[in-house]
Amino acid sequence: MEEVLRRFNAMLVEKNKVINLTAHKTEGESWASNIQDSLLFLKEFPSKAKVLDLGSGCGCPAVPLRIVLPNLDVTMIDSVNKKVMFLDEVVGNLGLAGIRAIHTRIEDYKEFEKFDIVTARAVASLPTLLEYAMPFLKVGGLLFAFKGSKTEEEISLSKNALKILGCEIKEVKVHNESRSLIKIQKTKPTDKKYPRGKNLPRVNPL
Secondary structure (H helix, E strand, C coil): CHHHHHHHHHHHHHHCCCCCCCCCCCHHHHHHHHHHHHCCCHHHCCCCCEEEEECCCCCCCHHHHHHHCCCCEEEEEECCHHHHHHHHHHHHHHCCCCEEEEECCHHHCCCCCCEEEEEEECCCCHHHHHHHHHHHEEEEEEEEEEECCCHHHHHHCCHHHHHHHCEEEEEEEEEECCEEEEEEEECCCCCCCCCCCCCHHHHCCC
16 A cells, blocks of 8 residues: 555656646655645545545545545546646556546536535635535535644634535644644535636635
8 A cells, every 4th residue: 555655656756847736846755745644634534435626736635545545436626637637647557446537627517416525635715615615515525624724714714604505614633733624514405506606716705
């Protein structure tokens, strides 16, 4: 398992020389900041679930999670085609089943209420992320939001979005001052008008 994770990490660092995937230039830096970071909250994940990873970028946390938890069914989406092509290459070269990458904008993806878990790492502030994520979750499903040093501030700004979108914060797991995981549960169906188009979730969050 670690060997596969290290192969992925090596692919990530090598491809980063060609396209911008990560700020971490060496395999050591990337291992700590991408691979290990993706697995910090591993025990919070069920061994089997249908997972959607938003704005997958370099493939973290989706690929490391899928390597360690082989019964996850993972869909990665990203709006940058070069990144999706890299993820396709990763899946093929590592021989991973049950994981795929799709080139699409979050607002254009229509697989509503199909997923048990949505993951997001360095995608958007929490109010924006809630609007992006909730439509894709089944009622009772969970958003796992990887967050940094402004976790409490983002939670405070999310009260209106939580109410409008029919979800509630179940737990905040703190690893250290620069990394937390916010677990948000969907408690009722999401209004069909969300997520809004024209980049409104970012420029005018709920």
